[in-house]
Amino acid sequence: MTIPAVVSATDLSLTFHTSDGPVTALSDVTLDIKKGEFVSFIGPSGCGKTTFLRAIADLERPTSGSIEVNGQTPGNARKDRAYGYVFQAAALYPWRTIEKNVALPLEIMGYSKALKAERIARTLALVNLEGFEKKYPWQLSGGMQQRASIARALAFDADLLLMDEPFGALDEIVRDHLNSELLKLWKETQKTICFVTHSIPEAVYLSTKIVVMSPRPGRVTDIIESSLPAERPLDIRETPEFLAIAARVREGLRAGHSYEE
C-alpha cells in the first residue's frame, strides 16, 4: 500500500528581488510529504523554511521547479481550501470574539448557521478553549490566543495544517504544554502537519520527519525519519534515542553553515 503524497516538490527554487539584488530563498528543494505525516522544518533564519511553507500555501510563487499540493497547483489547492495556516502570531481580529474569529473562515466559505455552530464548538473543544467563546482576543493570554488561531485553522476541516513557528513567541512552559496538546490533536484528527520551528527539541519531539535546512542559498541538507514511538510523553526527551536524533539534527545544521565569506 502506498501512501499518497500531500505535498510534492521537485527542484523547487524561489528568488526574491530586493533592492540589494536577488536573494535565493530556496534552491532546488525536492521533497515529498505523505498523508498523515508530521513534518518539521528546522534551520537558522534565512534558510527558506517559512518560504517553503508559504510556497505550499500559494502565498509565494516559485521561480522554477514544480510543487503540487494534493496533486494540484498550490493556487488551485488554495482555492479548494486544502489547508489551514497558523501564523507566527495569532493574528486574531480584535473586533471579533473568539467564537467569531473561529467562524471567520466558515463565514467566507458560506457554511450554514447550524454547521458553523457545530464546527465552532468542536474545534474550540479540541484546543481546550470551551468557556472562552464570548471573550475578545485581547482578553486572553498569548498561549490561549495561539490556541484560538489553531482552532480557526482547523474549523473548516482541511486535511493539511501548515504551522509557521506558531509557538515561537511563547515561553517554554506554555510551549511544552502546547506541544503535547498538538501531538494529541494530530493523533485525534489524523491530519498532515507541516511545522516550521527553530527549536531542536520541539522538532524532534513532534515530528515523524525532520527536514533540516540551511541558508544562503536556502536548501535542504538532511531529511531525518524519526524512529521515536507514536506515544510520546514529555519525558521522552531524556531518552538516548531522542538525544541521538537531536544530535543528528544539530550536526545537519552545523554542516549547512558555510563560513567562507
Next chain:
Amino acid sequence: MSQLQHYLAIVAWGLSAAALVMGWVSADALPPAWLFVFLLLGTASLVRIAGWFSLWLDGIIAGAGVVAVLVSLPDLSPVPGYYWLALLAAWAFAWLFVERLTRAMASGLVEPGIFGFLVPLIFGVMVLVIWEAVTRGANVPSVILPPPSAIWARIAGSTSTLWADFQQTFLKAVLIGYALGCGLGFAVAILIDRSPFLKRGLLPLGNFVSALPIIGVAPIMVMWFGFDWPSKAAVVVIMTFFPMLVNTVAGLNAAGAMERDLMRTYAAGYWQTLLKLRLPAAAPFIFNALKINSTLALIGAIVAEFFGTPIVGMGFRISTEVGRMNVDMVWAEIAVAALAGSAFYGVVVLVERATTFWHPSVRSA
C-alpha cells in the same frame, strides 16, 4: 493636604481677611450683606489649622463667594477695591475645593462616578462668574465683550431667530454637506483602492481640491447653487471630502500583512476581505476623519454664509449683527454654534467608542 493645597488655603484666607479689613476701614457703610458673610466665612476658614476641615466646607465657602460677588454687584457703584479681592478669594476657594475633590476621588474617598461631573462644572461656572464680574464691575463696553448675563438674555429673548438660523445652517447646510462630503470621500477612497490608475489620478485631484481656499470657493458655489443652503452644503462637501478620502485610504492599508495573508489562505474575494478585515481595521482612521469633519463642517457653513445668503442663517446673522454693533447677538450665535459643534463632535465620539471598542486607544480609556 498637599503643599499646593496649603498654599491655596493660605491665599484664600489671606484674600478674604484682607478684603474684610479693607471693607471695614475704607467704606462709609459695611459691605453688602452677602459679601460680608462670605468674607467672614473665608476669614473663619483659618480654623483649619486646628486640624480637620472638610473639603465640602471649602465647597460651601466657594459657593457663598460666587453668590456674593454676583448678588452684591448692583449695590456697588463704583466698585471698591475689596470687591476684586473678594472675587479672587472666591476663585481661590473654588480652586482649593476642586483640588481637594480630585485628590479625594483619586484616592477613592469620594465616588468619582457621582461627583466626577463637579470638576468641569465648577471650572465652567468660575469662568462665567469671573467674566460676568469683570465685564460689569469694570464697565467693559459691550462691543468689546458683553457679560454672559446679557448674552443669555439675548439667547432667551430671540429663540425663534436662533432656531431659524440653526435650522438653516446646521440642520440643512452642515448635516447634508457633512453626509455628502464624508460619503463621497469614502466612496472615492474605495474606488482608488480598487484601481492604481485612479490612485494616480484622483488622489492628486483630491489634494488639489483641499488646497482651494474656502473664501475663494464660497462665492463661486453661490453662483453655481444659488443663495440658499445648497451652496453652503457644497462648501462643506469640499471641506470635508479630503480629510475623509486621505484617512480612509490610509485606513484601508492599516490591516497587517499576516491578517491579509490569512484572508488569502481562505481564498476570500476582494469584497469579503474588504468587509471582514480592511474596513473594520480602517474604522479608527475613518472615525478620525469624521471627528475632524464634524467641526470643519460647521466652520465651512458659517463662513460660506458671509458670501451671499437669504436673510437667515448663523453666518448671515453674525456678519450683519456685527455691522449693527449688536455684539450680544453675535455672541449668542457663537454660543449656539459652540454648543452645536460640541454636541455633534460628542455624538461622533460616542459612536466611535461603541464601534471601535476593540482598539487599544479606546480599550484602555
